[in-house]
Structure formats: structure tokens, C-alpha cells
Amino acid sequence: MATQETEQAQTRPPRKRQARGERRMAELLDAAGQVFAECGYSATTTNAIAARAGVSPGTLYQYFPNKDAIADALGERFAEKARATQRALEDPELPGLELREVLDRVVDSAVDFNCAEPAFHVLLTGPDTPCWITEAHGPLHTAILDRVTALLAGRAPGLPEARLRRSALVAVQIFKGLLPLVLAAEGAEEEQQALVAELKQALHGYLLPVVEAGAADSPTTVTTPAPK
């Protein structure tokens, strides 16, 4: 018992420390998210992030080795959050719903998420370097793509993996393309609603044929009209 107490005495401070560290890290990521959202990736300075978090630059570098690492960590956090959101979302009886209904839920939640975390989109878009789309881009893309691919796979089991993945990618890019519109409409409730509706419409218009083509009972006919 005495030993235990000693042990506890030894372990408690670390815990506290670690807790504080975690909090700092979270604060820094919060700050980074804000600044990224406001200024974009490359215009964001590490000092600005530190200042926003109310700490000195040195402190920032105690938690992250450099700017990219901040973005990575933030991306990881987003991926985590997104995974959680999506998990909560689909557990129920999604498979039974109509595509329109599914999109309704998924898009709403995704939009909510992005409105709450406007930096998400900045990171998704990447450091303004071109050629930033292909899958190799950190956990964010991969995580999202996996989710969407899985979702499609459930509804179009007849399609080959590659096909599914491509459609998922396209869907994600459509979302990404329209997201800035939605984000820019923040404040104009009406307009934003309308845009979200368009977004759903666009995704539905694109995905319905895909899903139908791969439906369990349908033959894997050609979905895309043979290009001439």
C-alpha cells in the first residue's frame, strides 16, 4: 500500500504533465485550424499560430517540429473526428435507405463538420502546390475515400474495386468543389441551404447511375456511355 502510494506519487505528476501537454497541443491545433482557415496554408506563419494560441513560438516548437507537422497533426485530428462522425452516422439502418436519403444525411453531416472546422477544407486542398489530389495525401483523403468507397461498395456490390474507388474519388471531389461555395455562404442561411441542396442534387445525379449499374441484381453493364 505504501508502495502503491509511492508509485502513485511518482506517476501522478507525469499524468498531470501529460494532460497539460495534451491540452497545449490541442490548443495549438485549434489555433492552427483558425489561422489556416483564415489565411490558407502557405500564408499561415508558425508565429501567427503560436500567437493565436497565446504562446511563444518556442512553445509551439516544443510540440511540433515544423509547420508541416502541425498541418499533419491537424489533419490527423480531423480524420479522427471525421471517422467518429461517420461511424456514428452509419451504424443504424443506412443500407436500407434510398440513395437520396443517405446522401442527405452524409452531406448534412459533412457540411456541418466543415462549417465547424473550416480548416478541414484548407488541408484537404493542400498547400497550394498543384498535383495535390492523388490519394497519397495523408490520412485525410485516404480516410474519407475509404469511407465513401465502403458506402458505395454496399450499394453497388457488382462493381469492381477500382471502379468504386474512382467513383468515390469523383464524389469526394465534387463535394470539395462545392464546399467553398457553401462555406462562403456562411451567414446567408437561405443561400447556404440552397447550395447544400444543389450539392446533394449533384451527388445524387452522379451517383445514382453508378449505384444502379452495380446493384446486386443488375448485370455489370456499361455505366459510362462508351466515349464515342
Add this chain to the structure above:
Amino acid sequence: MATQETEQAQTRPPRKRQARGERRMAELLDAAGQVFAECGYSATTTNAIAARAGVSPGTLYQYFPNKDAIADALGERFAEKARATQRALEDPELPGLELREVLDRVVDSAVDFNCAEPAFHVLLTGPDTPCWITEAHGPLHTAILDRVTALLAGRAPGLPEARLRRSALVAVQIFKGLLPLVLAAEGAEEEQQALVAELKQALHGYLLPVVEAGAADSPTTVTTPAPK
């Protein structure tokens, strides 16, 4: 006549100058386009542009007051080119064609254009500052949007201007969203074809209901399926 000749004699050097100036400017914009395409907007340095154009930085600043101005001018040039392309495109009997057919042509030409001018997309995406998209982004967006709006207006005369513009905007954003995919597939002919097909599919899926809703003979009732 004598006057004219004198005038000419006096104006020739200026003209030559001006002509040379124009050429310089063009060369600079060419260089800028290349570098922007390779490095992205913010990673591009003005010195790199000057070097690529084979001139000194000082010369560059004789033609453009600053970096943004270069991007703007390049955007303007793109807009010009794009306008020309599209003008050439639609002159014939577009209105009589099916939507799918129209999209086929428009998208193909747009994709070709973007493959030829990869900087276009960089500028379209903007200087990595968020809060872009809004039309205030130079002539590029406006020009394109106008074109697409007009195209839609011809096919959905029943829709109010605002509605048309919004749909055009959405369509453009879908295009912008998928463009990087297509661009990234440069070299993989097959894959790129497939992606272009998806892009057309997506635009068709989105625009068909819109156009149908605004068709001359249809009542303007169904705009967007009431979101629940």
C-alpha cells in the same frame, strides 16, 4: 498623307517599342504560366518567373507592379483565350443539340484547354487564400460563369437569372473539383479518358434536372426536390 507619313515616322519607334513591350509581356506571362503550373501560386517567386522569361527581375517589374498583377494579367489572358475558344465552339447549332452532346463538346474543349494551360487551374483555385470563389476573383470566374450561365439560359429559359447563375456556378465548381483529377492523370491516357467521362456524367447528372425544370414548355415548378 505627308502628315500621315510623318506621323508614322514619329510613331514607328513607339509602335515598335509598344510591340516589343507586348511581346515582352507575353513572354513574361508565358513564363509565369509555366512556373505557376509547376510550383503553385505562392511557391512561385517573381525572380523565378523573370529567370524563366530570360529577363532580369527589374524588367519584370517594368511590366507588372507586383506578383498579384502577374496572376491577374495571366488570368485575363486565359479569360480571353477561353472566351475565344467558347465563341468558336458555340457558333454553330449548339442550341439544337442534346444536353449530353453539348456537355461532351464543352467539357472536351475545356479539358483540352486546361491540359494545354495547366496554370489555368492554379489561378482558378486562387492564391491559396481561402475566401476565394466569390466572383470578385478577377475576370476569370466572371467570364466563365457568364458563358455557362448564358448556355444554361438558352436551355432553361424558364428559370430566373439567379437560379441560372447558381447552377452555372455549381457546374463550374464541379468542373474545378474534378479538373485536378484529370490533370493528374496526364500521361495515363486510359485513366484520363475515364475521368473525363465521369466528369461529363457528373455534370449531366446535375444539369439535366435543372434544364428540364426550366425548359421553355415546362412550368417552373419543380426547382429542387424540397429537402425533406
Add this chain to the structure above:
Amino acid sequence: MATQETEQAQTRPPRKRQARGERRMAELLDAAGQVFAECGYSATTTNAIAARAGVSPGTLYQYFPNKDAIADALGERFAEKARATQRALEDPELPGLELREVLDRVVDSAVDFNCAEPAFHVLLTGPDTPCWITEAHGPLHTAILDRVTALLAGRAPGLPEARLRRSALVAVQIFKGLLPLVLAAEGAEEEQQALVAELKQALHGYLLPVVEAGAADSPTTVTTPAPK
């Protein structure tokens, strides 16, 4: 007695403290020595020292007011050790030996010492600031110089103090000049032996005339062969 016991009861914890403090200090100096030897003076960070010692930076600063103080203390410790070594060395019948023999012993022991404590040389060379060398460089130089001066004084009693000191200084600098060579040869036993032999040779070549010039029975005439 009672008083004494009380006193003891009161002083024991402090003593323990002090003892622990000494140990801490020793550990810190050990760590400092290692890191200095590995990285050089200015590339060594106080945090690295603390980490090597397994303590936090704060603790380090509880024992030393700043980086220089660490080097100073380490130098002091080295001086102590060196003094001890040399004391042990000369007690016997050194005076009776030939110069060559004496150098043999002294150099061997000095080389051993420096191989065992590679930080010694780093400190001897100083914090890479020029304008070192002068005796003001902490106890290290002074201690060594004193020793060597004394040694020379015994063999060249005819020479004035200033002359002795200068020769000692020169001898020490020769040693310092060749030391890095010897240290760099660590691992190449053969090569190292050869270099040590050269070192002895060099010192002998330099000191023999000096000693002879000041030998008890010789007139103090020839100091240095008139240059030219």
C-alpha cells in the same frame, strides 16, 4: 552530547542533501564532459547536457548559473584530476632522470588522461572564441602551466622565471597542438603510438636546449640561438 546529537539530527539531512547535491553536480559534469567531447563547446546545448544526465534543464540551472559555468566547473575538475595525476607522477626520483625519460612519463600520463577525458581538450581549446590562450582561461591552463614551469625550474634553475614560464607555455601549446592528432588516432593503436613518439620527440627537441641553457652548472648565456 545531547546537544551534539541534536545537532547531528539537524545536520544530517542537510549533509545528505549536500552529498546528493555533490553527486548531482558530478553527474552533470560527467554528462557535460561527454557532450562537450562529442559536439564541441558551442554546439553543445544545455538541454543536451541535462538530458544526458537524466535530469531536467531546470535542475541543471539549479547547480550552474549558465553554460559557461558548467565548462568552468568541468575545467576545475579536470585541473584537480590533473594535479592529482601529476603529483602522483613526480613524487619519486624524477629530478634524477634524464629529460627524455621525464618527458616519456609525463607525456604518457597526459595522453592517457586526455584519451580518458576527451572533453579536456575541448575545454583547453576554449569556447572557439579566439583571444583565449592567455592565462585568464580559468584554472586549467594555470594549473598545468604551473606544473610544467615547476618541472622546468627544477632542471633549469639558471633561467629567470619569465623565461621558464614562456618555455612551459610553448611546451604546453606544442602538446595541445599535437593532441588532436593523437586523439584522432584513437583506435589505430599503431598510428597513435607513432604520433605519441613524435610528440615526445618534438617536446624533447624543444626543451633540451632550454634545459641545457639553464642547467645549474652552465652560465645563463645562450638563451636562444641568436636568430640569424
Add this chain to the structure above:
Amino acid sequence: MATQETEQAQTRPPRKRQARGERRMAELLDAAGQVFAECGYSATTTNAIAARAGVSPGTLYQYFPNKDAIADALGERFAEKARATQRALEDPELPGLELREVLDRVVDSAVDFNCAEPAFHVLLTGPDTPCWITEAHGPLHTAILDRVTALLAGRAPGLPEARLRRSALVAVQIFKGLLPLVLAAEGAEEEQQALVAELKQALHGYLLPVVEAGAADSPTTVTTPAPK
């Protein structure tokens, strides 16, 4: 002829430019030399060098990519100068002179050089990183070592290359060891003279046996007394 004039008109500006560039570079190296000499390598900041040269930091980086490059270039310049000095020195009838005479001249010129360029020693000693002696250290060491080796080779043709090189290395290190003493005595003419005399004495004491051992007419007997 007209062509020539045109050509000249085209080439002259570059020449001027290049000339100015060379001068700037020289000024920067001068400044670097001063600051290195005053503060040592690692305490020298690039900004300090720029300031000393009377230019902005940006200018410095137009000529050197980083701090190390400055040191390298300075070292190269020193090597050049040293080569020139030594070339001028030995052309005459050196080989016929006595070792003492040769050392007299060589050391004098080397000391003069080092007094004129105190940074030389700083660079020779290196960025205070330990293990900085071995030959692989830039052109400086190599150049000097080559010279000294050659000089020895001429006087001790009987010795194997490796032996010569080692002796040269030792001699150089002796010089380097005593140099700071000489440098520190700048201003005290008398003292400095005395120290230079000691330096010559030390080198003579070390090298005479070496040279004698390898003299053309002597058998290659053992020079260093077999270590015990």
C-alpha cells in the same frame, strides 16, 4: 569593326557587373575574415558579416548560399594567398640553405601572413567541432600540408612518403599550437619576437632529426627512439 564595337558594347556591361560582383565578394570575404577573427567561427553571424561589409543580409546571400560557404570561400582565398606566398618564397635557392635558415624564412612569412589574416587560424582550427584535424578538411590543410611535405621531401629524400607526411603534419600542428601565442602577443613587439624565436626553435628541434634521418647520404636509420 562595327561588329566588334557592338560586341564590346554587349560584353562591357557584363564585365563591369562581374567586376563589381567580384569586388563585393571580396569585400564580403574581408568582412567575414574580420568577424571570424574577432568572434570565432560559430559565434559569427551572417548578419554581422553583412553589416561589417556594409551591406544587407540579402546581399550576402546573393554571393554565398550559407555561412559554411563563406568560410569555405575564405579558406580557398587563404589557400590561394598562401600558395602564392610560399611559391614566391622558395623559388630561389632554398634547397641549398640550412634547415634553420629555411625555417627562419618560412616561419617568418607564415607568421606575417597569419598576423595579417588572423581569420586564417580560426578557419584552420575549424568550427570548434572536435575531430577537426585530419586531412580531409578543405583545401587549407591539404594545401599547406602538401607544401610542407614537399619541402621535407627535398631535404629528406630517404624517407617514405607516409613518414614525410606525418612529420609535416606534426610540424604544422606545432605551428598551429604556437600561433595563438604569437597572435596574442600582437602589440608587444618584443614578446612576439621572442615567441617567434621559440617557435622556430621548436620546429628546428623537431625537424632536424627527421631531416638528418632522411638525408640523401644517410641510411634510413631509426629516428624516433623505439618506444621503450
Add this chain to the structure above:
DNA sequence: GATGAATGAGGATTCATTCAT
């Protein structure tokens, strides 16, 4: 005493922009 997070001035380096030639 010990801890380690926090500090912040300072250093290397870049780049949009200017200006003497």
C-alpha cells in the same frame, strides 16, 4: 529540490520589390 513547460531574443535564410547604372 526537481520538473519541464514556457519564454523570447536572436540567427540563418528568402523574396518581393527598388534603384543606380
Add this chain to the structure above:
DNA sequence: TATGAATGAATCCTCATTCAT
């Protein structure tokens, strides 16, 4: 007009040192 050297503010990052716990 063209040049390209020069500028200098701004960036990223480090590290000796402090301080609340």
C-alpha cells in the same frame, strides 16, 4: 528600357534561461 545588385522586412526555427507547480 534593361539590368541585376541591393534591400530589408518577414519567416522558420533554436536554445539559453526562467518559473509555476
